[in-house]
Amino acid sequence: MLASQRHARIVERVAESGAVRVADLVSELAVSDMTIRRDIEQLARRGLLERVHGGAVAIGHVGMPALPPSTDEPGFLAKSALMQSAKRAIAAQAAELVDPGAAIALSAGTTTVELARQLRHVPDLTIVTNSIPAAQVLGDTAAISGHTVVLTGGTRTPSEALVGPIAVGALRTLHVDLLFLGCHGIDPRAGLTTPNLVEAETNRALIGSARSVCVVADHTKWGVIGLGTIVGLDAVDILITDAGLAARGREVLTDRIERVIIAAPRDAATD
Known part of the structure; x- marks a missing residue:
């Protein structure tokens, strides 16, 4: 340039x-x-x-805008209103990785809830999740889709996740083919992060239950660091993000993660 x-x-x-x-x-x-x-x-x-x-x-502007604190945890509804088009594109791309009859897991997060909507059309899945909204979305059509939905149990967070020892205990006994993991932030040094330390522990249990880990996160998560690290980038097998990710971010992530997928925009009417 x-x-x-x-x-x-x-x-x-x-x-x-x-x-x-x-x-x-x-x-x-x-x-x-x-x-x-x-x-x-x-x-x-x-x-x-x-x-x-x-x-x-800008001329006359007073000071730099403050970064949100590392403990800031917006509610589920607030996050749902952000980056909707990118989340639909990421979810549609992620759904293409799921074969009928597979056993998968969904972490909490607004992108994984969008993925749950896409998975209603993939038959006979066993889906483990600690996301209350994802379980509700999938449960509404379980009789038609043939899905088995396993909700972990646990203590509820502002992001509508179930976390803590009950969730961790349940996940330690389960084994899935593929985990779709949302996160609060992605950083080359801090890895995948969250503002909630108990949720970080629960997400590590989700990762431990899975043969393969696919992170679903839009480009605004790049460079954001929450209070606690979930895992480093080397623990991720696939990352699906959107075209808003800058070239430098793509370069760093491609060096660290085996497969990085840039989801193309989708027509909302076809999602």
């Missing part, structure tokens, strides 16, 4: 949100930290933005 193209993109990002971080631009534009800082300095001299510690802000 030419310097003029980078400059235009940086100014566009600042205009859209009022501020932008150096780290986000490094990932998005696939250039070095030094290059981005030099770009911001040049744009500031031209009066197109203001340079601040860690990034740039």
